[in-house]
Amino acid sequence: MSVLTGLTTVTALLSLSAGHAVWPWGLASELASDSRPVRGAIACVTNRAFWYVFVWLLPLGLVKIRSLPRPWVLGCAAAAVLAVVLSAYHNQPEDAAAAARALFNIVGPMLSLSAALALPRDWSPHGPRRPC
Secondary structure, three states: OOHHHHHHHHHHHHHHHHOOOOHHHHHHHHHOOOOHHHHHHHHHHOOOOHHHOOOOHHHHHHHOOOHOOOOHHHHHHHHHHHHHHHHHOOOOHOOOOOHHHHOOOOHHHHHHHHHHHHHOOOOOOOOOOOOO
16 A cells, blocks of 8 residues: 555656646656666676675674574665665666765665674773783
8 A cells, every 4th residue: 555655646746747647657767778788787896896895894794693683684685786776777878986985885784784793792902901
């Protein structure tokens, strides 16, 4: 029911602002890029901006990923795949860096928390704790 309400609301607002009927599939076809989606998806994950963001966070974040709630990990993974698909659908391969920003917003907090969980429990930036 909520999906139908959302589609109806978006359709009504887009139609009011455009002055004519704008259907969701019409909007999606207007947003499509002229390039091939597979080429765009490959460009997203081979772009250097993507790796600048994730080269340090992926190895650290994947260490304790299994200790996080499974629904959260699966939700982040699904949203990340969707972000790459939508970026490949909408952007030209030259604009592939846009996917890195979206992916960092999606999986960055989860990977950061996982990296923090990998630290020893008694770790301190001031050195080891001394017993009193």
